[in-house]
Amino acid sequence: MNHYDIAKILYKKPSSVLSKLKTIGHRISNKKRILWTDQDVATLIELAPNKTAKELSTIFDRSPTSIGCKLKYLGLSSKPDKHPGSGSRPKFCWILNLASREYLIENFSDNGAVVCAKHLGMPIDFIRKEASKLGLRKKHPGTFTEIELNYIRDNVSNIGLGACSVALQRPKEMIRINARRLGIKDLGKGSRVQWSTKDDRFISKNIGPMGTRWVAQQLGRKPDGVRQRAIKLCVYKGRSSRSDHLIALHGAFIADNYGKQTQRWCAEQIGIDVKQVEYLVKKLGLQKPKLTQLQTNFDIEELRTQYQEGGISGAEKYLNRGRQSTVNTLDKLGIRKIVKLGKRKKAV
The missing domain is CATH 1.10.10 (Arc Repressor Mutant, subunit A)
Known part of the structure; x- marks a missing residue:
């Protein structure tokens, strides 16, 4: 019996009956529950070994889950499905075909797992496992040749580690290690230019009067670099x-x-x-200086005439000052008279 039947019996609304049942804690289903009869149970026991759960659900007009629950309660199992449904999909597994296997054998030792995985469109872990099965290993970069060491010795201090790694196609860290072994302390950060005697003379002459920024702009360098060079030359005094x-x-x-x-x-x-x-x-x-000292620097009558002819801008040009200082001067000398009109003030 569902809440609709109870509402008919009690002459109540189905919604009020449903809310009351929820407060009590009863679970109500909209569908009417069909109970298992003894005849249904007997036929289920007979057909279970030879029929699948789907076939039994069509025979008894029930869902496959209810059939499965009843069989589990009885301690029985139905015939397994030949084609499993969406619930039991087979796991997807990667397989190397002949062409991809040949590519892996040819290129794994030179390129490594990451490049091969990108080329084949497969996971890196799967490629590594297959390579270990085939006994493949990535080649060690090897030692630096005499030509490469000479290139590092000549160019690393001028062009930097990054440019050397691009030119030699070697990792930057390996170039750094070999440069340290060769005794090179100055590993340039870029296109580094050495300080010339001309630059040193220019710095020692102009660092005091002109400052580091101006010297850096003239030499095309950074101010910090110029400051450090001036300190080395014992010219920088702060x-x-x-x-x-x-x-x-x-x-x-x-x-x-x-x-x-x-x-x-x-x-x-x-x-x-x-x-x-x-x-x-x-x-x-x-x-x-105060205004009393400034009065002697200009003619007050001339200022008055300039103000009468050109206003504040004319007086401003005559005094060669800012607008506010000109206004203050005119007010203190009494040239600019202010007439009070209610709350407003108007200059005459």
């Missing part, structure tokens, strides 16, 4: 030498013009960056 040289070279000019002109103008006149000008200002301990 970063302080650069700042001392800048102060000696441009300190007087910046001290004269700082406050009168902008930092950008000073940088353009000297030929350095604005950040370097800021650095030199901090080093020299300069401070912007």
